[in-house]
Amino acid sequence: MSGRARLARVQLHRLSGAALVGVGMVVLGAAAYVFLALAGHALAPEGYTAVASVYFVVAIVGPGLFVAVEQAANREVSARAAAGQGIGPVARSASLVAGGLALVVSAALLALSPVLVDRVLAGSWALLVAVVVSVLGAAAVYTLRGLYAGARRFGWYSATLGAEGLGRLLPCAALVLVGSAVPELFGFAFVVGAGFAALLTVVGMRGRTGAHLPSPPVDRVRMGREVGMLAAASGLTLLVANLAPVVVTSRLVTDAATAAAFASLFVLARTPLFLFGPVQALLIPGLSAAAERGDRATLRRLTGLALGLVAAVGAVGTLLAWLAGSWAARTFFDAPVPMPGGIAAALCLGTVGMMAAQILQAVLVALRSSRTATIAWAVGTVLYVPILFLPIPPVLAATIAQVVAPVVVVGLMVVGVRGGVRRMAPALTPVAGR
Structure with a gap:
């Protein structure tokens, strides 16, 4: 063949x-x-x-x-x-x-x-x-x-x-x-x-x-340590993915309609993230095989393809959120008040950032750098929570937090991936057909 x-x-x-x-x-x-x-x-x-x-x-x-x-x-x-x-x-x-x-x-x-x-x-x-x-x-x-x-x-x-x-x-x-x-x-x-x-x-x-x-x-100790770090990263991911509506509701006790509308819009913006988990299962085998062979070219190609797909889908989704996000929240969740298109687009952009972070986390797992993923999510969370409580309108604070935290996480993961790729041993055998 x-x-x-x-x-x-x-x-x-x-x-x-x-x-x-x-x-x-x-x-x-x-x-x-x-x-x-x-x-x-x-x-x-x-x-x-x-x-x-x-x-x-x-x-x-x-x-x-x-x-x-x-x-x-x-x-x-x-x-x-x-x-x-x-x-x-x-x-x-x-x-x-x-x-x-x-x-x-x-x-x-x-x-x-x-x-x-x-x-x-x-x-x-x-x-x-x-x-x-x-x-x-x-x-x-x-x-x-x-x-x-x-x-x-x-x-x-x-x-x-x-x-x-x-x-x-x-x-x-x-x-x-x-x-x-x-x-x-x-x-x-x-x-x-x-x-x-x-x-x-x-x-x-x-x-x-x-x-x-x-x-x-x-090495079961190493595997247990890796599972612990990945579990911590997943827990922080869930925190960043779900905390904002809770905080907005707690800060808008006298404006339940706006809080409900934001929660509805938030759920819509997060929907792609809930369906994205198995993508890591598809990526890790190819990435891990490339890392094991020292095949930097294949690892970079797979990572670039996955991130490019997220960027393309995210661009379309962000535009649709800007144009029709508020309408969708009213139609599907009976949101009581309209929300600005910019809020919807920013929430969608934050989701795109979290999807990119999941891809980069899969790369870090393949490179045996799970600790980097955990550190990235920890730093992102440390920034995320205080932003939610800034003395500005709660919806605006939550929206800013949803954009800033994923951007920081992605940036730190990119640095970690580059370092991991540089440390890879060069491929010693041809990789055609792998």
Whole structure:
């Protein structure tokens, strides 16, 4: 097979992988919205609020923390696959690290249980148990996703997404059909999705993952440290992505209409970010393989293509936000007052910055520079929070914060990526067809 034919085959595989992951993400995202809609119609307001709180806590625990396990496992498997090694040691080590993180998170939830149960979960200890169950499921399914993504088995990766969505949606639909109005049952119906996905898709590990190939042991201390740093980075990302509407609402207690309109516009501007997470799973294998080979050209090319795509989509999205953002907020969320087009465009620009930061974080993971990503998000957060409370109109302060923080994070990550690329050993072998 010629080099050009091999390159075309690799590109086709990447496109098909992206399509499969996209389908799984759509199923998972749609299931979340349908779950909330069904629960809203079936439960009384107090019960629905408690179940919605379970939804948000689970979202923080899963994408917010255990995605770090996925990224670390993805990077390690990708590097070993590039070297022709097996993934058995990675699977064992990632499982142990994920289990340790699950114990830490569960202990933290139990320590916070008096506050969570009384103020968040409507006094239901059963819902707290449901949240802890979700931690165990997240530990399992995000470990599998890291292994599948690193081995470029995107069909199975997509299956974990789709199975998690269906595992949430089907039990909830059954509760609606039988006329149940018990919040605890809806809570458990939602949290079993991740565990269901792990049980259903673990069989994929028996296939062509390379688990049978010889491979050196994994430094579990280093992997645990990397997961900790990535989890910290993810937590700070969630803070920057979600704190502004809360602060604006707290500062506009006498102007609830403006606060509600800003929150609606903010949710619209952030929508692409919620769908962007799996892009890292697609990028890390190719980036890690290039880093393992010392192939600076390929690493730069993949990074440039991803950032160029974000810039192109972001430019169109920012223009649309300027022209129609306020209309969309009124149409889809019944925003009570119009918002300036400049605010909508700036919020969209901030989202573009955060998407760029996610791409650069994937590059840093591939370069084994996770600490740089954590430092970048920490510095961005340190700047972000004070800006939210500047003595200027709250909406303006929040909008400035949403632009400044991502710009700072991206700038620091660019510096880190350049330094990491310079430290890469030069490629020693041809890389045609990789």
